[in-house]
Amino acid sequence: MTSGFDCILAAVDMSPASAQVVYRAAMLAMKHGAVLKVMDIGPLSGPSRSPAAIALKALVSSVVDGLGVHAEVLPERATRVSDIAEFTGFSRRSLVVLKHDRRPRLRSLWRGSLAEQLMRVCDGPVLILKAQPNARENYERLLVAVDLSASAAHLMALACRLGENSEVQVLHAIRPLHSNPLRDAEMPDRILRAYLARRKLEAHEQLLHVAAGAGRHHGRVTTVLRDGDPAWHATLQQSHAKADLVVVGKRRSSALPDILCGGVAKRILAWCEADILVVPCHPPDANPDAKAAAA
Secondary structure, eight states, rough: OOOSSEEEEEEOOOOTTTTHHHHHHHHHHHHHTTTEEEEEEESSOOOOOOOHHHHHHHHHHHHHTTTTOOEEEEEOOOOOOHHHHHTTTTOOTTTEEEEEOOOTTTHHHHHHOHHHHHHHHOOSSSEEEEEEOOOOOSSEEEEOOOOOSSTTTHHHHHHHHHHHEEEEEEEEEEEEOOOOHHTTTTOHHHHHHHHHHHHHHHHHHHHHHHHHHGGGGGGGEEEEEEESHHHHHHHHHHHTEEEEEEEEEOOOOOOHHHHHHHOHHHHHHHOSEEEEEEEEOOOSSHHHHHHHHHH
């Protein structure tokens, strides 16, 4: 997997936080040499309105002027969640930037928030802005939550590319073992303790291997190993380290399992106060039309 971006789409709803979304997307587009596009997503229904389009162009012009970035304001307004993903071409080298919607909505009870829906549809990463607006160009402290799968190296490379001069912490939480099968097997305590110690040692070695992939960032990379729920420990570590950005992977899933069971990325999005970058950890579907219809 590559860690650069070809297209960055700023999805704005003309709320006060829209300027922050456009600014963050413009800074990323300038750093990655990517095409910057801006789309009106508020609300995701009804026909396009000329006054809103004029206001959007004025907002974008006021933000990007002086940055040396050209922003293309899309004339079409998104009427469905899949419209947003379609404008990125369902590409892994695309990035969608939007603000976190804290207002509860009725459709969010069974579909999830707009950010959660995009996390299920987009093949590229989704950056959800939750922190208060600031003028910093780069993220100063990053937290990368990994599960030590094959996607961990990609998460690490992407995080280091977003924060070239940042402090990076790599977190892995070892999920607790289910005790019933072990109790039924009458496993001796000494064997169980030895197995848990070996399990933790192997996880630590794998975590160091992931951190070593940071290359020239290695001097600013630290590892954190915890026991327990990954989302809970990511939230605690983000607060303790005052991380500006949390990077987490997400496997493809439908809406129903996400709603009933939740997921690490969804809970981190709900609990953390920093910006969240959610990165898909699976190959894209071969048929984009089928994905759009499913959305």
